Amino acid sequence: xxxxxxxxxxxxxxxxxxxxxxxxxxxxxxxxxxxxxxxxxxxxxxxxxxxxxxxxxxxxxxxxxxxxxxxxxxxxxxxxxxxxxxxxxxxxxxxxxxxxxxxxxxxxxxxxxxxxxxxxxxxxxxxxxxxxxxxxxxxxxxxxxxxxxxxxxxxxxxxxxxxxxxxxxxxxxxxxxxxxxxxxxxxxxxxxxxxxxxxxx
Numbered sequence: 001x002x003x004x005x006x007x008x009x010x011x012x013x014x015x016x017x018x019x020x021x022x023x024x025x026x027x028x029x030x031x032x033x034x035x036x037x038x039x040x041x042x043x044x045x046x047x048x049x050x051x052x053x054x055x056x057x058x059x060x061x062x063x064x065x066x067x068x069x070x071x072x073x074x075x076x077x078x079x080x081x082x083x084x085x086x087x088x089x090x091x092x093x094x095x096x097x098x099x100x101x102x103x104x105x106x107x108x109x110x111x112x113x114x115x116x117x118x119x120x121x122x123x124x125x126x127x128x129x130x131x132x133x134x135x136x137x138x139x140x141x142x143x144x145x146x147x148x149x150x151x152x153x154x155x156x157x158x159x160x161x162x163x164x165x166x167x168x169x170x171x172x173x174x175x176x177x178x179x180x181x182x183x184x185x186x187x188x189x190x191x192x193x194x195x196x197x198x199x200x201x
Contacts, residue, residue, distance in 0.1 A: 004025050004063040005063070007024035007025070007027055007036045008022070008024060011034040011035060013035040014035070015037055017041060020070060020094060020097075021063075021067050021069070021070040022091060023064075024037060024038050025039060025063075025172070026039045026176055028176075028179040030182070037179070038067050038070075039175040039176050040063070040064060040068075042172065043172035043174075044070070047140065047163065047168060048071050048117075050114060051076075052076055053077070054114040055078075055080075055112060056078075056079055056115045056117070057080040057082060057110060057113045057117070058081050058116075058117045059082045059120055060082070060083060060120040061089060061092050062119060065081070065117070066092055067095070068119060068140075069099070070096060073097070073098050077100060078101075078102070079102070080101075080102045080104050080108075081102070081103055081104065082104045082105065082110075083106065084106055106128050109132075110131070111132065114136075114138070115138050116140070117140045118143070118149075118151055122143055122149070126151075129151050129154050130154075132151070132154050135155045135156075137160065137161070138162070138163060139151065139155040139160055139162045140163040140168065141163070143165045144164055144169060147166075152164070167195070169198075171191070174194070
């Protein structure tokens with residue numbers, strides 16, 4: 001989603017974790033006050049269930065990657081980041097200040113990770129998919145259109161577990177609904193309804 005950084009120019013009422021990842025995708029109003037937050041960050045909080053010793057890699061370093069890193073900051077101790085431009089690691093490091101972060105090339109092997117989070121735009125990682133020889137852990141592919149992506153297909157073919165971008169989309173939408181309506185509801189029930197609704201889309 002573009003303009004995730006521009007949202008900071010609209011309001012100064014921004015929670016600290018969103019400031020840290022420098023990426024806001026939701027602007028909402030309470031009374032006369034406008035606030036900004038990252039429901040991507042909140043969604044990753046819910047979706048990323050890993051042990052503290054898990055080997056995790058993020059592909060990319062944009063706003064979505066920073067949100068994922070921010071959510072992982074309190075869950076693990078070490079993170080590998082695959083990216084083309086090493087200079088972009090600064091944003092990820094600020095998003096996850098408690099993690100030991102290692103920069104890797106986009107072509108680096110992905111075979112031994114417990115969790116891989118693919119956050120680059122459509123097509124950006126396609127040329128590297130063939131380097132994947134095994135899939136022991138989970139892949140969270142943040143893309144959902146077109147689906148499946150070459151990486152998601154390859155990962156599934158090798159027997160790995162794939163979480164689609166639609167699940168991430170639904171998870172962040174749940175938080176947006178709560179923020180926009182200020183109404184409490186059963187997250188599990190709403191999640192199930194939304195996933196069913198978009199299954200055929």
